[in-house]
Amino acid sequence: MGRCSLIAARSKDRGHRGSDQRSRPLTFRLKFPANYRIPAHWHPAVERVTVLSGTFNMGVGDKLDMKKSMPLRPGSMMILQPNTNHFAWTKGEAVVQLNGTGPWGVTYVNPADDPRKK
Ligand SMILES: [Cu+2]
Numbered sequence: 001m002g003r004c005s006l007i008a009a010r011s012k013d014r015g016h017r018g019s020d021q022r023s024r025p026l027t028f029r030l031k032f033p034a035n036y037r038i039p040a041h042w043h044p045a046v047e048r049v050t051v052l053s054g055t056f057n058m059g060v061g062d063k064l065d066m067k068k069s070m071p072l073r074p075g076s077m078m079i080l081q082p083n084t085n086h087f088a089w090t091k092g093e094a095v096v097q098l099n100g101t102g103p104w105g106v107t108y109v110n111p112a113d114d115p116r117k118k
Pocket residue numbers: 016041042043047086
């Protein structure tokens with residue numbers, strides 16, 4: 001599996017990997033390679049996801065389930081309330097913009113899925 005790369009932001013990929021304790025608006029633009037998986041996780045604040053290119057498949061639930069996801073195409077948006085377990089995956093490359101507000105963080109439902117521990 002390739003790596004998700006951050007295209008534009010002031011910090012490293014904190015969208016799905018790290019945290020930011022400051023209270024401020026955050027924007028991350030991320031490029032996901034084909035066949036990428038983001039295991040189920042949640043954030044402490046609202047996450048607004050806008051797809052810029054490609055198809056980004058997202059779903060809500062405690063476990064990544066490709067059958068329970070929705071394909072989001074360029075221009076589509078998904079808004080997730082705080083503490084909502086969600087997951088995503090790609091088949092082809094996709095570029096996505098995340099907007100959130102700090103304090104920001106990511107908690108994986110299954111701690112073993114946490115890429116920061118790998
Ligand atoms: Cu998320």
